[in-house]
Amino acid sequence: MAAGLVISAPASGVGKTTLTLALARAWRNSGLRVQCFKSGPDYIDPAFHAAATGRASVNVDSWAMGRGTISHLVSRGIDADVVLAEGSMGLFDGVAARGVCGTGATADIAEMLDWPVLLVIDPSGQAQTAAAIAAGLRDYRPGVRLAGVVLNRVASPRHEALVRRALLDVGIAVFGALPRHAEISLPKRHLGLVQAEEQAEIGKLIDEAARFVAEHVDLDAVLRSAATWSPQPAASGVNVTPPGQRIALARDAAFSFVYPHMLEAWRAAGAEISTFSPLADEGPDPSADVCWLPGGYPELQAGKIAANARFRSGLRAFAETRPVHGECGGYMVLGTALTDADGIRHEMTGLLGLETSFAKRRMHLGYRLAELAAPMPGHQAGARLRGHEFHYSTIVAQPDTPLAVVHDATGAVIAETGSRRGQATGTFFHLIAEDR
Template sequence: MTPGLLIAAPASGSGKTTLALGLARALTRDGLRVQPFKSGPDYIDPAFHTAATGRASVNLDSWAMGPGRLSALAGAGADADLVLAEASMGLFDGVARPGETGNGASADIAARFGWPVLLVLDISGQAQSAAAVAAGFAAFDPRISLAGVVLNKVASPRHEALARVGMEAAGIAVLGALPRAPDLALPERHLGLVQAGETGDLEARLGALADFVAAHADLQAIRAGAAGTLPEDGAAPVTPPGQRIALARDAAFSFAYPHLVQGWRAAGAELLPFSPLADEAPPEAADSCWLPGGYPELHAGRLAAATRFRDGLRRFAETRAVHGECGGYMAMGAALIDAEGTAHEMAGLLGLVTSFAKRRMHLGYRLATLDRPMPGHGAGARLRGHEFHYARVIEQPDPPLARVEDATGAAVPETGSARGRATGTFFHLIAEAEA
């Protein structure tokens, strides 16, 4: 049995990632096998988890994943000493209508595997009142238990002492008190953290976070608070989009969910990575091509100048399937207009024209029913995914790929599109729907 903890908070920006990475690296450095997970639809944090622990981190999502898939993915930690799962947003934040096994709240994941919650509290501007917040979280959902709290952004010893008085009165254990440390913050941009692979001093940053958490948290008490169990087995079949998949992989195309890539390999598929930014065409040995999301808007000029990539992608699509998600979808279109209003020619497999000149955020779960086939899924398949981008659609002349709705059941105008063997969607696929 592998015990675990879910590191959660009342809201985003409270310090979950700081604690999760510092704790994961500190315990790994002490010789523990730490299995990380990320609750919810985040494709950036798992790479940081993997770097901190040396073990692959995957997403666990109660809205998009059925019970068997959750069990199979969580089972990756069966040989670990400790599971550390990082929550998304606030602990109980989810959508109004349930999906496969819950509403997407991180509390669903804690409850399913019996992982107590290690609650991170940003106590800026409060002291004893923080205990009322913690007590409310401890009592709100009878399915979960609170291992204790870690106080964050502590201003002084007096501030910490007052907060501890409140927690003691509420019967809540304080397992750490982290002082304000703005120098430890990881760099960010418009879709979240700058990716792990682009953070050149990542090892130094992880070491500093580990030192910081080890100095200000009780690692032994935190380990003692872990509980729960992992399933011994579970079914999580994933249909790959081909037998030999040309997978775009560089700074512009990196948002591929780890569990999907692992699932393709487990199903026997071979991945053939290539870099559009290096002006590489999809490998000829591949029988399908997959362009993940990422940051094409930050590299639009280079992509427009990458003629070998664009010509090779067009030739590839004459005989084999090409699919793009979000940024990959935009790169398959006719043009991408950057934040300065300059239009850049893209591959032209689809007529899509997108613009970042006037940004608009699109965010949320998506349930798509395919009107046309896409790699790995036939017409009529129901797919669960998540959309998060700031692009505006200027033109979308091709037939829609799917009927898409949000988590409330409302129709979404971003339907994806299809032309010949080329397909694309704005949402990132998480799993085929079961319910």
């Protein structure tokens, strides 16, 4: 039997990831087996979870996935002692319209699994008001239970005492209070945290976070607050069809946004995956029957990608006879050109006519439901695909045949339709699951 707990907050940027990593590493150091999950569409946090626990972490998403899929993914915690689900944004933040089994809110996962919520509160600029916020979150939705609170970035012992007293007065347990500590701050860039694989000192940073949190938080009390949990057999797995039998997958610092559950589903269906690095000027495996370019940060490496002739010629040769698909950043690289944030235009592979620019940043963020107008690797025309879009590029040109009719979570049709030309296809959204 495992102990299950959801870590959430009133908003983004409060310290959920740091606390999750610290708890996971501290309990692992004490000899416990710890399994993490991420609620919502996020590529970066699961890699940090894996660094902290030594176990792969996956995303669970109530808007894109059904209960059976979520149960299937969470069942990987069957042999763990502690299971932590890190939330996204604020506890109840999701979209206005329900998806498969919820709005994408962290609260959906907490209620579905019947796990209590450990709330991270940053009381900067507040005192008793922090207790009002915590009490409001506790009482907002009857099916969601609050385990207690960890305070983060408290200004002084007097500040801590004021907030603690107010929380205790409304019956909310305080498990600890963290003063500001710059040594455990995780570096950020425009799509979130700098990726774990890019940080050579990530292990030391997580160890320091674990030490710091163990010094200021009652870890035993937090563990006692978790729900005793045993996963139930899942009726279904992940609704994802592999794009081919042998998949050449671009994988490096520029092409790293791949949901772990996708790769696991591909392998579970019998597919083989071979990776290659466009940044190392490598082309796809010639023995593969499909090539997949995921998203990532090609805009930070556009000059290098443009200069890597072996990668570009190898990809073009591959696409003459076999399908190539790109998601978001991968889609941009399949296009004609990419203009970086400095206004420099870089030639891309030219398999599609798409041209994008980061010179004038515009954020595109949200869930996407796409109905394919033409087939793409692994999916036939008419398939309904659920995914998520998050980037800062502007479309300069998207002249090819649209790949899909794409709606946002409100049902509104959006302009980012994806493209198809010959064997090449691309989408701005990252695939999470297929409606079936």
